Amino acid sequence: MDAATLWQRYQDWLYYHEGLEFYLDVSRMRFDDAFVAQLQPKFEKAFQDMAALEGGAIANPDEDRMVGHYWLRNPDLAPTPEIKHDITQTIEQIETFTRKIHSGAIHPPQAPRFTDILSIGIGGSALGPQFVAEALSPDFPPLGIHFIDNTDPAGIDRVLTRLRNRLASTLVIVISKSGETPEPRNGMLEVKRTYAGQNLDFSHYAIAITTPDSKLDQLAQSERWLATFPMFDWVGGRTSEMSAVGLLPAALQGINIQAMLAGAKEMDDATRVPDIKNNPAALLALSWYYAGNGRGEKDMVLLPYKDSLLLFSRYLQQLVMESLGKEKDLDGNVVNQGIAVYGNKGSTDQHAYVQQLREGVPNFFATFIEVLEDRQGSSPELEPGTTSGDYLSGFLQGTRQALYDNHRDSITATIPQVNPRTVGALIALYERAVGLYGSLINVNAYHQPGVEAGKKAAAAVLGLQKRVLQILEDESRSISLAELAEKAQATDQVETIYKILRHLYANKRGVILNGNFGDPRSLTVSIN
Numbered sequence: 001m002d003a004a005t006l007w008q009r010y011q012d013w014l015y016y017h018e019g020l021e022f023y024l025d026v027s028r029m030r031f032d033d034a035f036v037a038q039l040q041p042k043f044e045k046a047f048q049d050m051a052a053l054e055g056g057a058i059a060n061p062d063e064d065r066m067v068g069h070y071w072l073r074n075p076d077l078a079p080t081p082e083i084k085h086d087i088t089q090t091i092e093q094i095e096t097f098t099r100k101i102h103s104g105a106i107h108p109p110q111a112p113r114f115t116d117i118l119s120i121g122i123g124g125s126a127l128g129p130q131f132v133a134e135a136l137s138p139d140f141p142p143l144g145i146h147f148i149d150n151t152d153p154a155g156i157d158r159v160l161t162r163l164r165n166r167l168a169s170t171l172v173i174v175i176s177k178s179g180e181t182p183e184p185r186n187g188m189l190e191v192k193r194t195y196a197g198q199n200l201d202f203s204h205y206a207i208a209i210t211t212p213d214s215k216l217d218q219l220a221q222s223e224r225w226l227a228t229f230p231m232f233d234w235v236g237g238r239t240s241e242m243s244a245v246g247l248l249p250a251a252l253q254g255i256n257i258q259a260m261l262a263g264a265k266e267m268d269d270a271t272r273v274p275d276i277k278n279n280p281a282a283l284l285a286l287s288w289y290y291a292g293n294g295r296g297e298k299d300m301v302l303l304p305y306k307d308s309l310l311l312f313s314r315y316l317q318q319l320v321m322e323s324l325g326k327e328k329d330l331d332g333n334v335v336n337q338g339i340a341v342y343g344n345k346g347s348t349d350q351h352a353y354v355q356q357l358r359e360g361v362p363n364f365f366a367t368f369i370e371v372l373e374d375r376q377g378s379s380p381e382l383e384p385g386t387t388s389g390d391y392l393s394g395f396l397q398g399t400r401q402a403l404y405d406n407h408r409d410s411i412t413a414t415i416p417q418v419n420p421r422t423v424g425a426l427i428a429l430y431e432r433a434v435g436l437y438g439s440l441i442n443v444n445a446y447h448q449p450g451v452e453a454g455k456k457a458a459a460a461v462l463g464l465q466k467r468v469l470q471i472l473e474d475e476s477r478s479i480s481l482a483e484l485a486e487k488a489q490a491t492d493q494v495e496t497i498y499k500i501l502r503h504l505y506a507n508k509r510g511v512i513l514n515g516n517f518g519d520p521r522s523l524t525v526s527i528n
Helices: 004-012 031-055 069-073 083-102 124-136 154-163 182-197 215-223 244-252 257-270 278-290 312-324 352-359 388-405 420-440 449-474 482-485 491-506
Strands: 015-017 022-025 058-060 116-120 145-150 170-175 204-212 227-230 299-304 340-341 364-371 410-415 513-515 523-527
Touching: 015 257, 022 278, 031 069, 031 278, 031 420, 069 083, 069 257, 069 278, 069 420, 083 227, 083 244, 083 257, 116 154, 116 182, 116 244, 124 145, 124 244, 124 312, 124 420, 124 513, 145 154, 145 170, 145 182, 170 182, 170 244, 182 227, 204 215, 204 244, 215 227, 227 244, 244 257, 278 420, 299 312, 312 340, 312 420, 352 388, 364 388, 388 410, 410 420, 449 482, 449 491, 449 523, 482 491, 491 513
Parallel strands: 116 145, 116 170, 170 204, 204 227, 299 340, 299 364, 364 410
Antiparallel strands: 015 022, 022 410, 513 523
């Protein structure tokens, strides 16, 4: 297209929301009017599906659950008075607790104030709070936040070492819906032991965010932790940022959670409009469908041009990939759906992978996140009439044009500044886009059977490890891997047994391996 035609297409397809000062530009996606018309019936169904979801329909049949994250920022939409009450009461509880922490009315036994937060969670219980902390936490927050989001011992040690001189003023938030997920449970047990090592009573520092009457809730109640906050069974981890999971740590950092909720609510209202051109989430879903032929054939490369949005792509990886990455559709057909998401930030990544994006395999579409405000306050001119922010804006516009010139499509979302309201709006926008796109491709965006399968497989490995160690304790001699596998009744899992033993040997856990380590078949094993 020539410049005049592109300018007209930009005007034809530009979405603008006056209240949020939010722009969405899909003009550099090369769909035509016939394509939009072809998808119109699918969108009509998608709008109906979303309305049913918000009305309280069972959207996660695997767990017989409703999906109600939209109610979190508009409790009036909740399907029952009880759910509305639970939402409003939780927000009040968060705000009251936060005031008491900030004022020192609730304080640790050995200090006048809490200085830090240690958040222990996994998946959506970590990714959302991490993204929001990076985007919105003030430079000098009332409490600084740190995360344990894995069961990596060295990673846990690194966080605890950094906090060792402030452990006595560190508030610990343990986030787990069931209380049985291994990663947060392991993190809690390790942290609890570290507190005991400094003669600190963990219960005076601990908060639980969990489902009422879960194992974690029972533990917190029996040990008299500082507080517990609910996780609702109708909120999935990847859509939990507007629940206590995200709101409590944000509020403790001094982030305006009411503004986050208001921004999300306003975007929710905008994305309920049953008209593709006047619904920004529908425009995103339309663009995703076009880019990947409704099959996820192209990756989504996310490039926010603002340092504080560094973790947005990581947050969206779970939201998009866990929601849409499904083997079967709603009719039971094998479809292997999904959209891969990766990215970091501009302009840094122009120097990392834009060369391939422009000239390499055309297996992606780009999403630029533009922030109009360069900084709070004026910027110095680095040369006559040009600031650092001018360069950043120029790099975004130039990269967008360079990609389009070489037949690489892109979407651009523009916000006025990074603040609680716009971050809440971005989260709500992508939550709705995922829901609409899931309907377009006929998959359930609200369950995650593949994640559950991975958890079961990991549990099986740990069960096998216990059997193997018991056999070795009963043996008085070294035995081969093959013999050990036969005794464990796991002859089809010799490789797994070998890797278990190699791990135990490397960590000096009492396993002795002899033989040629380059030839696992030659190894014999015994135990101290």
